[in-house]
Ligand SMILES: Nc1ncnc2c1ncn2[C@@H]1O[C@H](COP(=O)(O)OP(=O)(O)OP(=O)(O)O)[C@@H](O)[C@H]1O
Ligand SMILES: [Mg+2]
């Protein structure tokens with residue numbers, strides 16, 4: 199008896215179609231899998247026979263040969279169990295439903311249960327792309343897969359339920375289709391709680407609007423961590439496509455919330471300074487996504503930046519630049535997206551008071567430079583906005599006297615500005631057609647578009663020319679200043695970059711000189 203059942207394989211985040219072919223006949227019990235299936239796939243034999251025995255399903259045919267096609271692609275993991283088991287039922291001729299456009303994946307447990315697998319969303323998307331109309335998968339993965347429109351998703355809890363469903367003994371309803379949710383901003387920490395620090399809030403607003411990397415530097419207790427934690431409250435809502443991609447990463451990493459099928463809030467991932475390079479950028483045995491990828495379409499927050507291992511920080515250079523990470527293994531290379539906004543905070547010296555208006559720094563110049571030296575120039579170069587966070591005055595913190603010009607804006611107000619500036623950017627890059635393809639925010643502007651997109655007023659052009667010569671600015675710094683100035687102008691709804699926008703962007707690069715280069 200020959201039969202075949204559709205399945206889906208996964209490598210990293212890439213899913214691919216797999217067909218489980220089966221040849222079975224009566225005879226002595228045997229079970230063989232070919233098609234580059236590794237040891238973890240071969241072990242399905244034990245899981246499946248035990249599950250069938252515990253479910254009291256008896257088989258007529260007892261000799262089984264399986265071929266997982268395409269036979270030239272390596273297969274690993276336990277997610278083929280469900281397709282293999284279903285093919286065994288198919289050759290007993292007990293299945294009453296048409297499975298030509300149905301795909302199966304999931305892990306079978308010894309007791310007869312069906313366990314969830316990682317990466318179900320990517321596999322469901324692939325099943326749909328490959329023309330499948332129905333998907334049978336572990337119950338705990340059903341919500342996640344229900345996000346894929348046009349696919350009937352059946353979540354099965356155990357082998358018996360699957361058997362009854364396929365034999366027509368007890369049909370079950372497909373999982374209810376996912377209705378897109380709005381991101382939940384309520385409950386997030388609000389900028390209204392932060393007294394004063396208007397210049398830092400403005401820098402954060404610009405960073406959020408253009409998706410620029412940002413570093414806050416200042417003495418202890420000035421609110422750096424407090425300010426960073428409030429960023430998610432002003433980031434624009436994710437698009438559906440962004441949600442899907444972020445969810446795919448979280449699904450492969452196994453960090454998805456079972457009750458929230460789709461990640462609708464932009465991730466905010468604080469990373470501990472004890473994190474390993476593999477934890478940060480991904481890797482180890484089976485290459486799993488690292489923090490940079492879990493932060494995809496959101497924020498990666500590195501608090502107390504100099505506490506990080508210098509080599510660990512250096513591993514960030516490539517993903518920050520490329521917005522994706524490639525992890526190479528003998529079995530092939532895995533690619534994960536990592537389009538994140540890097541936000542970092544640090545003290546200016548070990549005691550924290552270097553440059554403090556009132557307190558005395560007790561560190562030796564050597565200690566200060568060693569401390570700052572933990573952050574290399576190439577890492578600093580990749581941070582578009584660097585800002586000093588100074589202690590707030592008594593009047594600001596006590597609220598006795600409103601600071602002149604202080605608006606004490608709420609996160610909702612700031613977010614509206616950010617969203618408006620994002621809309622300006624999206625419209626601009628869309629209007630550029632082919633040239634603007636793949637560019638969504640000012641942080642993404644490729645060098646080839648810089649001159650066309652960042653048009654300055656004459657006075658602004660004069661200013662950057664002077665500054666460039668006087669400060670011996672690098673080409674990379676120049677590019678980044680223009681991008682930040684573009685965002686400042688977009689927040690103002692200005693077509694041309696003015697001197698004001700440009701000065702602000704230049705000032706955001708001045709810490710670099712003040713602290714790192716002979717300051
Ligand atoms: N501008 C502010 N408005 C209101 N509260 C503030 C402000 N700045 C600091 N605080 C209070 O001080 C606490 C400490 O701030 P936070 O932890 O953010 O400082 P930090 O700059 O990160 O310090 P460190 O360098 O030690 O990490 C905050 O939790 C908050 O209660
Ligand atoms: Mg802090």
Ligand SMILES: [Zn+2]
Nearest residue numbers: 547549559561
């Ligand atoms: Zn000090």
